[in-house]
Amino acid sequence: MASQTEENYLKSLFNLANEAGEVNISELAQQMQVSMPTVNSMVKTLQKNGWLIYEKYKPVILTQEGKKEAALVIRKHRLTEMFLVNKMGFGWEEVHEIAEQIEHIHAPKFFERMDEMMGHPTVDPHGSPIPDKLGRIQEVNYLTLSQCKTGQLVVLAALTNSSTEFLEFLNSRELNLGKELKIQSKESYDQSMVVSFKDHASETLSEKVCDRLLVRVIG
Amino acid sequence: MASQTEENYLKSLFNLANEAGEVNISELAQQMQVSMPTVNSMVKTLQKNGWLIYEKYKPVILTQEGKKEAALVIRKHRLTEMFLVNKMGFGWEEVHEIAEQIEHIHAPKFFERMDEMMGHPTVDPHGSPIPDKLGRIQEVNYLTLSQCKTGQLVVLAALTNSSTEFLEFLNSRELNLGKELKIQSKESYDQSMVVSFKDHASETLSEKVCDRLLVRVIG
DNA sequence: GTATATTGTTAGAACTATCTAACAAAATTG
DNA sequence: CAATTTTGTTAGATAGTTCTAACAATATAC
Numbered sequence: 410m411a412s413q414t415e416e417n418y419l420k421s422l423f424n425l426a427n428e429a430g431e432v433n434i435s436e437l438a439q440q441m442q443v444s445m446p447t448v449n450s451m452v453k454t455l456q457k458n459g460w461l462i463y464e465k466y467k468p469v470i471l472t473q474e475g476k477k478e479a480a481l482v483i484r485k486h487r488l489t490e491m492f493l494v495n496k497m498g499f500g501w502e503e504v505h506e507i508a509e510q511i512e513h514i515h516a517p518k519f520f521e522r523m524d525e526m527m528g529h530p531t532v533d534p535h536g537s538p539i540p541d542k543l544g545r546i547q548e549v550n551y552l553t554l555s556q557c558k559t560g561q562l563v564v565l566a567a568l569t570n571s572s573t574e575f576l577e578f579l580n581s582r583e584l585n586l587g588k589e590l591k592i593q594s595k596e597s598y599d600q601s602m603v604v605s606f607k608d609h610a611s612e613t614l615s616e617k618v619c620d621r622l623l624v625r626v627i628g
Numbered sequence: 629m630a631s632q633t634e635e636n637y638l639k640s641l642f643n644l645a646n647e648a649g650e651v652n653i654s655e656l657a658q659q660m661q662v663s664m665p666t667v668n669s670m671v672k673t674l675q676k677n678g679w680l681i682y683e684k685y686k687p688v689i690l691t692q693e694g695k696k697e698a699a700l701v702i703r704k705h706r707l708t709e710m711f712l713v714n715k716m717g718f719g720w721e722e723v724h725e726i727a728e729q730i731e732h733i734h735a736p737k738f739f740e741r742m743d744e745m746m747g748h749p750t751v752d753p754h755g756s757p758i759p760d761k762l763g764r765i766q767e768v769n770y771l772t773l774s775q776c777k778t779g780q781l782v783v784l785a786a787l788t789n790s791s792t793e794f795l796e797f798l799n800s801r802e803l804n805l806g807k808e809l810k811i812q813s814k815e816s817y818d819q820s821m822v823v824s825f826k827d828h829a830s831e832t833l834s835e836k837v838c839d840r841l842l843v844r845v846i847g
Numbered sequence: 848g849t850a851t852a853t854t855g856t857t858a859g860a861a862c863t864a865t866c867t868a869a870c871a872a873a874a875t876t877g
Numbered sequence: 878c879a880a881t882t883t884t885g886t887t888a889g890a891t892a893g894t895t896c897t898a899a900c901a902a903t904a905t906a907c
Contacts, residue, residue: 435854447895497741507735516726522716654884666865
């Protein structure tokens, strides 16, 4: 069974993996906020446990078991976030830190019960998919708002970043998941966009913000 | 801040403390399921942190800060047990192991929210008192069923032991907290007692069981 | 295509929580 | 009260997770 530390490395590896499924030691060190020698010794441990493939001076690659282990931790994290928001009344900006701890609890019944109580949600409060019990993730490919064209009607579906500051920014503009936005215009100079809401006035959103908003086009 | 291990030692110390507040190294070693040298080195660490007083060859004594730290962990444990039973539908025999892990979560808001959602409960599902936010425990002195006399009417209020096996035994006899029992007779040979329920037939309870049932006399 | 910068590795140390073996103090018992 | 048992301590080792310093390999740049 993976230790808490190992679970955290697996999660980071899973999130950092590129198309080839490769992760560099330095990337991982930065993500985990530890030194490279620490990562070096930890990847050797993770390899012994069969969770990844490591060869000197090569990027590491998660094995199928490693991916599954990681996805199951992510499942616990996202179920917890959803439970905190839907059943305990927390805001989407408050749940990450708590879920970061609860994801390491070893109690299948606890997470299954959460799942049942919520009617088997497929996404977390930030729109990220919740892996199933076998660690399978249903990938959905949204567009970033930046990629959309003037005149399109879109629904805010997920985020590419869920930092507290960004979530608080979205709260201040009442930008919730499910919100419908119409793209009024795009400024070619700085890529900022003007969007209007169904009910009230329009907003100008910077490129940085538009890159972080994932949407479904509905018209 | 106490590590998970330190929190577990503090909890055990709190539970083992006698009237004088003293705990022997060997007792603690047995309770924690570790060797005496391990306890010896840990009590030195706990002393450095100001949670107990230790002198060579003397029993250890928790300080006020140590007691508070312990009580706050116990608070998190008991709030969690109550939440699992009242809000998540678990049986009282299923919650100990899960709470044993969740008690180490550092997220005041999480436990405060549980507390609010349940309307500030004063006892856990096994009748044990929940310490308040300052670590104060409201002690209630119940009698064991063994101490009661024939003819008395009592309410089952708490347990002196909450092992899964005992809780499952109580489930099988529908002996829940709040149940009213009338003491029909006590067998002087083996101290077993015959009790009757308000609604249905009577039961014979062994001395072992009677010692573990805490009651309030109501008539 | 060598020089430099970046990335990765090894060696050795520290800290936490644990152990066993050996020894010492305190408590119990005849 | 001396002998024995129980309890507690010290020393030294191990495993996990981290570090810094020094060095080595790979990648980048002129």
